[in-house]
Structures are given as C-alpha cells and as structure tokens.
Amino acid sequence: MAPGSLSHYLPDYQLYPQLRDATADTWQAYVTHPFVGQLADETLPDACFRHYLGQDYLFLIQFARAYALAAYKADSLAEIRAAAAGMSAIIDTEIRLHVEYCAGWGLDQDDMEALPEASATMAYTRYVLEKGLQGDLLDLYVALAPCIIGYGEIGARLANDPDTKFEGNPYASWIAMYAGDEYQDVARAHAETLDRLWQDRAGGARLHQLTRTFEQATRLEVDFWQMGLDAADLQPDD
DSSP states (O other), rough: OOOOTTTTTTTTOSSHHHHHHHHHHHHHHTOHHHHHHHHHTOOOOOHHHHHHHHHHHHHHHHHHHHHHHHHHHHHHHHHHHHHHHHHHHHIIHHHHHHHHHHHTTTHHHHHHHHHHHHHHHHHHHHHHHHHHHHHHHHHHHHHHHHHHHHHHHHHHHHHOOOOOOTTTTHHHHHHHHHHHHHHHHHHHHHHHHHHHHHHHHHTTTHHHHHHHHHHHHHHHHHHHHHHHHHHGGOOOOO
C-alpha cells in the first residue's frame, strides 16, 4: 500500500489532523503495518487473525470500562449521555457482532473470555484507563483516538487501495466493516468530540502533552498488530 494514500483522512477537523501529522512516522507504522498489508493481500496466516480476534474481544471489554470512566469524568449530562451511549454501543452491539463474526472463525465466546490477555492487549487498554484516571475527559478521548479513528482510516485505506484483494479474500468482510458508512460515522463522531473537548478544555495550550499521549497510544496499537502477526511463531511445526 502506498504510504501516502489517504494521508488527509478526516481533514475537516482540528485536533485529530494535528495529532496525526505531529506523529507522522509512528502513525504510518500503525496504519501501514504488515499485519494490515497482509489483510489486504490475503497472505495473513489464519492463526494470526484468530489470535488477534480473541485478543480484540478482551480489548473491547476494557474499552467498555473506558467509556464508563468517561461518564465519571464528564462535566455535563450531555457528556454523561455520550459516554453511556459509547459503552452501550460496545457491550450491546459491538461485542455481540464481534462474537458472531468470531464464530465463523471457530472462536467461541466462552473460550475467548477465558483467554489470557496478551501483553500488548494489557499495555494499550490499561494505558487508556490510566490516562483517563490521571487526566480529564480530553486526555481519555485522545488516548482512545488511535483505535477508534485509526481503524476508520485503515478501513478506508484498504477499501480505496487498488491492490487490495476482495474476491476470495477471507478478510474482505473485516475490511468492509471498517470501511463502511456505519464505522466511518463512528470515526467522524470521535474526531468531532475531540474538537469540542479541545475547544472547551484546552485551546492550544495542551497540544504538546496531547501529542505525546496520542503517539504513545499509537505505538501501543502498532504493538497490538505485531502481537497478532507474532502468533505465527507460536504455532507448532507440522
């Protein structure tokens, strides 16, 4: 995939493009990671994808906790409602859809629930919660952004890349899910929330600190992809 493709994803927002551009090398390492490229050309080993899916289930549970924390950190009823809606979307919709999707890959919900968390899963999810506990709602939403907005950008990149294989690609439905209008609306809504919180709580004074949070969270997302890719090394030899 060309490194510069979709380099101006969601250009009409204020904070997200600044954070992305200020961490350009790390961001490119994330959105063009070999795990992502192998999804596009259907060369990713099945074992890597199944390992990723199982860890992503555990990841979603921790992200539901992050939205619960967002409600606690909120300063208004509107912010509480927004956080509650985010948590409900994860626990009532996204996890259900994820479980249904994983069933097609031979993964049972009870088995996924019993999985040990990989170090990469713990590192990013606990980092998000830590930033939320230490800081305010803006810190928390910036830490969440590489996942929420990043998956939107990755989906759009893959869907618009002429080299992406769709016919016969077992990962085509995953790409379509994140490239689709429903998830793209989620990414835009998060970018809009970032702008509102930045306007209300920060102005430009905190940009350096927020950039550090964004880059660290993005580095942890790179590690999460790598965790999935490294699963190939864990498989026994035939």
